[in-house]
Amino acid sequence: MSGLPAGRHFFRGDDGYEPARRATVWNQRVPARYPDLIVQAAGADDVVAAIRYARTTGRRVSIRSGGHSWAANHLRDRAVLLDVSRLDHAVIDAGRRVAVVGPGKGGSALAAELDAQGLFFPAGHCKGVCVGGYLLQGGYGWNSRVLGPACESVVGLDVVTADGEQIHCDPDRHADLYWAARGSGAGFFAVVTAFHLRLYPRPATCGSSFYAYPIDLVDDIYSWARKVSAEVDGRVELQIVASRSVPSAALDTPAIVFASPVFADSEREAQTPQAIYRPGFRA
Numbered sequence: 001m002s003g004l005p006a007g008r009h010f011f012r013g014d015d016g017y018e019p020a021r022r023a024t025v026w027n028q029r030v031p032a033r034y035p036d037l038i039v040q041a042a043g044a045d046d047v048v049a050a051i052r053y054a055r056t057t058g059r060r061v062s063i064r065s066g067g068h069s070w071a072a073n074h075l076r077d078r079a080v081l082l083d084v085s086r087l088d089h090a091v092i093d094a095g096r097r098v099a100v101v102g103p104g105k106g107g108s109a110l111a112a113e114l115d116a117q118g119l120f121f122p123a124g125h126c127k128g129v130c131v132g133g134y135l136l137q138g139g140y141g142w143n144s145r146v147l148g149p150a151c152e153s154v155v156g157l158d159v160v161t162a163d164g165e166q167i168h169c170d171p172d173r174h175a176d177l178y179w180a181a182r183g184s185g186a187g188f189f190a191v192v193t194a195f196h197l198r199l200y201p202r203p204a205t206c207g208s209s210f211y212a213y214p215i216d217l218v219d220d221i222y223s224w225a226r227k228v229s230a231e232v233d234g235r236v237e238l239q240i241v242a243s244r245s246v247p248s249a250a251l252d253t254p255a256i257v258f259a260s261p262v263f264a265d266s267e268r269e270a271q272t273p274q275a276i277y278r279p280g281f282r283a
Helices: 019-024 044-057 107-115 131-136 175-181 215-231 265-278
Strands: 009-011 038-041 061-064 080-083 089-094 098-101 155-158 166-169 191-198 207-213 237-242 257-263
Touching: 009 019, 019 038, 038 044, 044 061, 044 080, 044 155, 044 191, 089 107, 098 107, 107 131, 107 237, 155 175, 166 175, 207 215, 207 265, 215 237, 215 257, 257 265
Parallel strands: 038 080, 061 080
Antiparallel strands: 009 038, 089 098, 098 191, 155 166, 155 191, 207 257, 237 257
């Protein structure tokens, strides 16, 4: 297959095919679906070559950036699987508050690089989620109650079309593709090779409160949260999860964990809204 570096692509039956296929599924619940070809793209040229090959041979294309789909919907029989997880660059222009980021860039890794420059982007909550699928599906992450879904901070995209053409999309150029990309998810009809992101000043204070309660208070906790959620300061996130145990709270039985990250301009501001909305329950 011309145009791709040796060792960067695997036809079914090749040495390395099965490890490459399994590596695309993060939780290792790997379904019995087998692409004809797996391309581990190292750059936009590899993406172009893979798309043109698929078009010439009449194969469908599926795309994987971080692989956090529970259904592993990127694994498709007789398709070309385009793995763009290695497109993980991030070029940050702190002065203009913009970044050009590859779809395989981990959101947590991006957040750390931005933090070092006093900047912030509403990346995903879960460590390891890459920005590709996250942004295409809307992206509701850190401080999104204030900044909105992360896709609203996508100001442009570099993509490869189904014809194998490299183009840039923004509100003024190929606007139809630009708007489709901001929420289309896995159904987007191009391959993103880079996102152009609007950045924000890093909040002065990032903190969190933490409460844990026995599982039998679940109805009270959720009823209370629904009642007050609309009134809570937008900089506070209400996160409620069930846990088998919470050793740090001396609970060795199933529990409800109520955590509230907050982004504020000072420690005093960070403490105030959480103190007001502390759940009124006792273990």
